[in-house]
Every structure is written in structure tokens, then in C-alpha cells.
Amino acid sequence: MTDIKEIYQETGTVVFDDGTSINHEGFLEKFRDFLKYRIAGETLVPGDMERFMRRTSAKNLKLLLDGKKMEGYLEGSMDKMLTPGQKLAIGVVVTMIFVGLIVFVVLNQQGVFGGNGV
Numbered sequence: 001m002t003d004i005k006e007i008y009q010e011t012g013t014v015v016f017d018d019g020t021s022i023n024h025e026g027f028l029e030k031f032r033d034f035l036k037y038r039i040a041g042e043t044l045v046p047g048d049m050e051r052f053m054r055r056t057s058a059k060n061l062k063l064l065l066d067g068k069k070m071e072g073y074l075e076g077s078m079d080k081m082l083t084p085g086q087k088l089a090i091g092v093v094v095t096m097i098f099v100g101l102i103v104f105v106v107l108n109q110q111g112v113f114g115g116n117g118v
Contacts, residue, residue, distance in 0.1 A: 002016040015021045022030070082090075107113060 002018045002020070004014055005017050006015040007013075008015070012024045013021050014023075
């Protein structure tokens with residue numbers, strides 16, 4: 001590993017122990033080459049991001065972010081909402097319980113269960 005020997009702030013150059021030097025532009029180029037094919041895209045510095053934003057429409061970016069937000073909301077609320085099938089099943093069970101209670105009361109009034117039939 002090489003260590004930094006000197007830093008020239010006036011020119012923005014860094015000199016290493018082995019005699020090599022690098023400036024800001026050279027560092028960005030080496031950094032981009034190092035990360036090439038390791039991340040998606042090459043928007044690594046604010047200048048590159050501005051260049052990327054000029055090529056695309058702000059509306060496209062807003063639509064993308066709105067879609068991501070809605071997707072996150074739906075994933076978060078998935079366990080909290082009942083599906084239409086679950087609502088229907090609960091309605092059927094409640095209706096069957098009420099019908100069963102009405103049939104029980106009618107049959108009990110007629111004395112089928114050994115009641116007095118008041």
C-alpha cells in the first residue's frame with residue numbers, strides 16, 4: 001500500500017510514496033473505471049447527476065417516485081385490509097348465524113326441543 005507523501009492544495013495534486021501523482025480529474029476517472037460494471041449506472045458525482053437530470057423529464061421522475069410511494073403504501077397496508085373474498089366470507093358466516101338463531105327460536109316455540117312453547 002502506498003502512502004500519501006505530499007498534497008499540493010494550490011494545484012489539487014496528491015503525490016504518493018512511489019512517485020505517482022493524481023489530480024481531481026484523474027481521481028474521478030480512476031474511480032469511475034474502478035466502479036464500472038459494479039453498480040447500475042455511472043452517476044457518481046453531482047455534475048453527472050445534473051447531466052442525467054437534463055436528459056430525462058421531471059415528469060417521468062415524479063411518476064416513478066409516485067409509483068414507488070404507492071407500492072410501498074400497498075405493501076405496508078396489505079396485512080391491515082380485508083380482501084373482498086374475506087369480507088364476503090365474514091358476511092356469509094354472520095348471515096348463517098342469524099338464520100340459525102331464527103330457526104332455533106321458531107323450532108323452540110313449536111316445542112321441537114322439549115320447550116314449553118310459550
